[in-house]
Amino acid sequence: xxxxxxxxxxxxxxxxxxxxxxxxxxxxxxxxxxxxxxxxxxxxxxxxxxxxxxxxxxxxxxxxxxxxxxxxxxxxxxxxxxxxxxxxxxxxxxxxxxxxxxxxxxxxxxxxxxxxxxxxxxxxxxxxxxxxxxxxxxxxxxxxxxxxxxxxxxxxxxxxxxxxxxxxxxxxxxxxxxxxxxxxxxxxxxxxxxxxxxxxxxxxxxxxxxxxxxxxxxxxxxxxxxxxxxxxxxxxxxxxxxxxxxxxxxxxxxxxxxxxxxxxxxxxxxxxxxxxxxxxxxxxxxxxxxxxxxx
Amino acid sequence: xxxxxxxxxxxxxxxxxxxxxxxxxxxxxxxxxxxxxxxxxxxxxxxxxxxxxxxxxxxxxxxxxxxxxxxxxxxxxxxxxxxxxxxxxxxxxxxxxxxxxxxxxxxxxxxxxxxxxxxxxxxxxxxxxxxxxxxxxxxxxxxxxxxxxxxxxxxxxxxxxxxxxxxxxxxxxxxxxxxxxxxxxxxxxxxxxxxxxxxxxxxxxxxxxxxxxxxxxxxxxxxxxxxxxxxxxxxxxxxxxxxxxxxxxxxxxxxxxxxxxxx
Ligand SMILES: Nc1ncnc2c1ncn2[C@@H]1O[C@H](COP(=O)(O)OP(=O)(O)OP(=O)(O)O)[C@@H](O)[C@H]1O
Ligand SMILES: [Mg+2]
Numbered sequence: 387x388x389x390x391x392x393x394x395x396x397x398x399x400x401x402x403x404x405x406x407x408x409x410x411x412x413x414x415x416x417x418x419x420x421x422x423x424x425x426x427x428x429x430x431x432x433x434x435x436x437x438x439x440x441x442x443x444x445x446x447x448x449x450x451x452x453x454x455x456x457x458x459x460x461x462x463x464x465x466x467x468x469x470x471x472x473x474x475x476x477x478x479x480x481x482x483x484x485x486x487x488x489x490x491x492x493x494x495x496x497x498x499x500x501x502x503x504x505x506x507x508x509x510x511x512x513x514x515x516x517x518x519x520x521x522x523x524x525x526x527x528x529x530x531x532x533x534x535x536x537x538x539x540x541x542x543x544x545x546x547x548x549x550x551x552x553x554x555x556x557x558x559x560x561x562x563x564x565x566x567x568x569x570x571x572x573x574x575x576x577x578x579x580x581x582x583x584x585x586x587x588x589x590x591x592x593x594x595x596x597x598x599x600x601x602x603x604x605x606x607x608x609x610x611x612x613x614x615x616x617x618x619x620x621x622x623x624x625x626x627x628x629x630x631x632x633x634x635x636x637x638x639x640x641x642x643x644x645x646x647x648x649x650x651x652x653x654x655x656x657x658x659x660x661x662x663x664x665x666x667x668x669x670x671x672x673x674x675x676x677x678x679x680x681x
Numbered sequence: 682x683x684x685x686x687x688x689x690x691x692x693x694x695x696x697x698x699x700x701x702x703x704x705x706x707x708x709x710x711x712x713x714x715x716x717x718x719x720x721x722x723x724x725x726x727x728x729x730x731x732x733x734x735x736x737x738x739x740x741x742x743x744x745x746x747x748x749x750x751x752x753x754x755x756x757x758x759x760x761x762x763x764x765x766x767x768x769x770x771x772x773x774x775x776x777x778x779x780x781x782x783x784x785x786x787x788x789x790x791x792x793x794x795x796x797x798x799x800x801x802x803x804x805x806x807x808x809x810x811x812x813x814x815x816x817x818x819x820x821x822x823x824x825x826x827x828x829x830x831x832x833x834x835x836x837x838x839x840x841x842x843x844x845x846x847x848x849x850x851x852x853x854x855x856x857x858x859x860x861x862x863x864x865x866x867x868x869x870x871x872x873x874x875x876x877x878x879x880x881x882x883x884x885x886x887x888x889x890x891x892x893x894x895x896x897x898x899x900x901x902x903x904x905x906x907x908x909x910x911x912x913x914x915x916x917x918x919x920x921x922x923x924x925x926x927x928x929x930x931x932x933x934x935x936x937x938x939x940x941x942x943x944x
Contacts, residue, residue, distance in 0.1 A: 418771060474698055553790045560781065563771045567833075569736040570760035572752060572786055618772045618817040 397534050398516055399639050402653060404540040405597055406605050406631030408547050408589045413610030414624050415582060418562040423478065424463070425606040427485035428583065429590040429599045431462040433492025433511060436594065452539070452591055459587020460580060462488060467579075514598030516649050536596050543592045547585055551624075558582060559620065597650045604654035605631060612661045615668050634660060685712040686748065687841050687872040688733060693742035695725070695732050702728045704896045706742070711889060712841075713870050715863055717877045720893035721916050726876045727763060729893065730843050734760050746841065756785065759839035761830045763846055769826055770819045778818055778829050779805055782836030804835040807862060824851035831859060841872040848877065860886060883907070 416425050435458025439451035462484055469480035496508055519536040532538060551558065557578045560568035568575045586606070593602045613626035638653030645652070689709040695702050703725045710716055718726050731737040733744050735751050746754050759782070782804065783797040805814055808828040813821065818829060827847055834842050848856055863873050867888075877883060883890065883903070890906040892898040892915050899911040 418768075420768075556781075556784055556789050559773075560784065563773065563778075564762065564767045564781070566731070566736050566762050566766060567760065567781065568784075570734040570758075570762075571784060572735070572755040573789065614772070618770075618819060619774070620772045620777070623772050 395639070395643075397537050398519065398649065399636060401519055401534065401537040401540050401596055402516060402635040402639070402649070403632045404537070404544050405589075405593045405602070406609065406635050406653075407628045408540070408543050409593070409602060409605035410609040410613075410627035410631040411547055411551055411624055412582070412586050412589055413606040413608075414613065414620075414627050415558050415562050416586070416606060417610040417614055422607045422611075423481050424466070424583070425586060425590070426603045427466065427481045428459040428462055428586050429594075429602050429606075431485040431488035431492075432456070432459045432587060432591050432594070433489050433599065434458060434495060436511065436591065437492055437495040452588070455591040455594075456584060456587040458488070459590065460584050462587075463580060463583035510598075511594055512598050512600050513648070514594060514596050514601070514650060516596050519596060539592050540596065543588055547589065550581065550585055554578070554581065597653075601650050601654050604657060608654070608657040608661050609634065612657075612664050615664050630660060631657065686710065687712040687746065688874065689745040689748070690729075690733065691742050691744070693729075693732060693739050693744065695728050695737060695739045697728075701740075702895065703732065703739075706893075706897050708891065708897055708900050710872070710874070710891070710900075712747075712872045713867065714888040715867055715873045715875065715886065716889045716891065717875055717883055717887035718891045718893060719877055719880065719883060719915075720898070724894040724915070726893055727845055730760070730845055730874070730876065733843060734758070736760075756837075757840040759834040759837035759842045761834045761842065761844040761847060764823065764827050764830060764849065766845075769821075773818055774815050775805060775810055775818060775821070775829050775832075776801060776814050779832045779836050782833040800838065801832075801836050804832040807835055808832045809858060824855040827851050828855065828859070831862065835862075839871075841874065842866065843874045845876050846878060847875060848879070848882075880912075 413425065416422055432455045435455035436451065439448075439454030442454075443450045466477075466480045466484050469475045469484065470477040475483070492511075493508065496511075516536075519534045522535045524532045524535045524538055557568075557573070560571075560573065561575055561578045561582065565575050568578070589606075590599065590602050593605070597605065609627040609631040610623075612630050613623045616626050617623050634657035635653050638656040639649055641647075641656060642649045642652035686709045690706050693706040694704055706729065718729065720726055728737065732739045733746070733751075735744075744751060746758055751758070779801045780793060780797065783793065783801060802811075802814070805811055808831050810825060810828055810832065813825065818826060821829065827850065831844070831847060834844070847859060851859065863875075863886075866873055875887075877886065884907065887903065889901070890903060891900045892906050892911055894915045898915040899906045899908075
C-alpha cells in the first residue's frame with residue numbers, strides 16, 4: 387500500500403513538473419513579447435472547445451478533444467488579432483472581450499445545452515484536480531504500468547513543445563525581439579505567431595484537467611518572469627524558467643501534503659513567493675549598489 | 682555610363698485606418714549613392730521605408746528593387762529599423778543580435794555555421810564594438826545600440842541598405858564613424874537610403890535627396906531639392922526655419938569639399 391502511494395505521489399510530481407516545463411518554455415516567449423495576457427485569454431477561451439469536443443467524443447483524453455480545444459485557442463488568437471489590427475480596438479480590450487465571451491459560452495454549454503450529456507463540471511475545468519490523475523491508468527499487456535494517462539499526454543506535449551522550440555528557435559526569437567526585421571527578411575511572421583499561439587493552446591488544453599484553466603496561467607508566466615530577473619541571456623532564461631517551475635512544483639507538493647491543502651494551489655503559491663523573493667533581492671541589491679555610488 | 686536604378690516606387694499610397702499617410706508617391710532612385718529621405722515629423726518617412734520593405738501593405742502602387750519585385754531580391758536588401766522600435770531589455774548579446782543578420786528564409790530552422798560567425802565578427806569589428814561582443818544589449822549606450830543595428834545590417838551582406846534614423850541619439854564621434862562606414866559602403870558600390878532629421882547636416886551627408894510630406898515634394902541632387910520653395914512646401918513657412926534654409930542653400934552652393942575626405 388505504501389509503495390503504491392509513493393508511486394502516486396511520484397506521478398503527481400512528475401506530471402506537474404511536465405506542466406511546469408511546457409508552460410515555462412512558452413511563457414518565456416510570452417513574457418518577452420509582453421503578451422502575458424494572451425496566456426490568460428487562451429487558457430479561458432478553450433473552454434467551449436473542450437465542451438464541444440467532449441460532447442462528441444465522450445472521452446476526456448481523446449485526441450479529438452485535444453485537437454478541438456487547441457483549435458479554439460488558435461481561433462481566439464486570430465479573433466484578438468483581428469479585433470486589434472483590423473477593427474482598431476485597443477489590444478487589452480480585444481483580449482478581455484474575446485476571452486470572457488468565449489468562456490461565458492463555455493459556461494452556458496456546461497450548465498445548459500449539454501448538461502446531462504457532458505460530465506465535466508466547471509470546477510474541474512477551472513481548478514483541475516491533480517490528486518485524481520492516478521485514477522486513469524495506462525496499462526499495456528495487462529501488467530506493464532506506463533503511468534497515468536495525464537502523465538503520458540503531458541509528456542507528448544513536452545516532446546512537441548521542445549521540438550518546435552528547438553527547430554523554431556530563430557523564428558521565435560525574431561518574433562519576440564524584432565518582428566519588423568523578420569518581415570524585412572521576407573519571413574511570414576504571422577505564421578510564427580500562430581504556431582506559438584497553437585502551442586500555448588495545446589499546453590493549456592492538456593493541462594486543464596491537471597492544474598485547471600486558472601492556475602495554468604501561473605505556470606506560464608511566473609517562472610518566466612522570475613527567470614527574466616535572473617539572467618539576460620535567452621537560453622539560460624528558458625532553463626531557469628523550467629528549473630524554477632519544477633522547484634515550485636516539488637516544494638509546493640510537500641507543502642500541500644504538510645498543510646493538507648490543494649496541490650496546484652500550493653505549487654503556484656510557492657512559484658509566486660519565489661518570484662517576490664527574487665524581486666526583493668534584485669531591488670535591495672540595486673539599492674545597495676546605488677548607495678555605494680553615493681558614499 | 683548607364684545609371685542603374687536601385688529603388689523604384691510607383692504610385693504608392695499607404696493609409697492607416699483610412700487616413701492616407703503616403704499619397705501617390707512615384708520615384709526611382711539611383712544606385713551606388715547615399716540617399717537621404719527628409720521631411721517633417723509624421724510626413725510618412727518610416728512608412729515609406731516599411732512599404733518598400735514589404736513590412737506594410739500599401740493600399741495601392743508597387744515597389745521594385747533592382748528592377749525586380751522585392752521578394753526576388755530580399756537577400757540584397759538590408760533594413761535597419763528605428764532604434765526605439767525594439768525592447769533593448771531583451772535577453773540577447775551584441776553577437777546574438779548581429780547574428781540575426783545572417784538569418785535567411787532558407788536557414789531559419791538551422792544552427793549557425795562557421796562562415797556566419799566569421800561574417801558576424803567582422804561586422805561587429807567594423808562598427809567598433811568588438812570589446813562589447815558578449816555584452817548584453819541592455820547594457821549598451823544608445824549610440825552603441827545603434828551601431829549594433831548597423832552591424833546587423835552589414836552582416837546581411839546586402840547591396841542596398843535602408844536605415845531609419847541611424848543618427849538619432851548618437852554623439853559626434855559615433856556620428857562620424859557611422860558616416861565613414863556609409864562612405865566606405867558607397868565606395869563598394871552599395872546604395873544607402875537613410876531617413877534623416879537634421880537639416881543642418883544634409884548637405885554634408887547625402888548625394889541625393891527625397892523630400893517628403895505625405896506627397897513627394899521633391900527629389901534629386903542637393904541643388905535641385907534644397908530650394909527655398911521646396912523646403913517651405915515641405916515644412917511650412919515658419920520664419921526660423923526659413924532662416925536656416927537660407928543657410929543650408931548657401932552651404933550647398935559652396936560645398937565644403939574637405940569634409941568628404943578626412944573624417
Ligand atoms: N501604427 C500606426 N497606426 C496609425 N497611424 C500611424 C501608425 N504609424 C504611423 N502612423 C501615422 O502615420 C503618419 C506617418 O508616420 P511615420 O512614422 O511614417 O512618420 P515619420 O515621417 O517617420 O515621422 P518621424 O519623423 O516622427 O519619425 C503619422 O501621422 C503617424 O501618426
Ligand atoms: Mg519615423
